[in-house]
Amino acid sequence: MALAQQVGLALAQRNWVAVTAESCTGGGVSTAITDIAGSSAWFDRAFVTYSNEAKQEMLGVRAETLTEFGAVSEAVVAEMALGALAQSRGDISVAISGIAGPGGGSEEKPVGTVCFGWADHTGKLKVETCLFAGDRQEVRQQAVEKALSGLIALMAQS
Structure with missing residues (x-):
């Protein structure tokens, strides 16, 4: 079964709805999710925040966090996820x-x-940094898969 289908089943079982905040994947996670028929029952929206300004304006990422840690940091993705x-x-x-x-x-x-x-x-927050090999498309695909598997893992803790 595809990861996105597994995410959908886990969300439906909990009566939960997912949301994404993406930068380097450019909407790839939300595309994988919305490729699944019926995903409107368990997917709300996607934020594609490629620029630092978008991260700040749409998700409330603090300028200080971006300056101190850079856009590619666990501190920034934590703020993106919460935002x-x-x-x-x-x-x-x-x-x-x-x-x-x-x-x-x-x-x-x-x-x-x-x-x-x-x-x-419920207040759970998990961050992780990975180093993927491959070209641009391969890195992005691995990131989409990791994002989806991480959703499944976090729900398994509930």
Whole structure:
């Protein structure tokens, strides 16, 4: 069964609704979710916040957090995930920010670095950073899969 279908089943069982906050995946997670027939019952909305300004304006990410840690950081995705919940009717959220390449990497944050944040309405918040290999499309696809599997994992804790 596809990960997005598993997410849908887990959400439906809990009567929960998901929301996404995406940067480097550009809406890939929400596309995977809405490819599933019936997803309108358990998916509310997606925020594609590619720029720092969008992260601040749409999700309430603090300028200080962006300045101190950079857009690709666990601190920023935590604020994105919480902001997505606050600005939606969602019960659980996932946030993604990363460097898909081919440019934009650094020694500290090489291409393939992707940060994830998952939050739910019960107060749970989990963040994780992964380093994915491959070209831009491969990094983005791995990030979508990790985002979906992380939603499943967080719900399993409920």
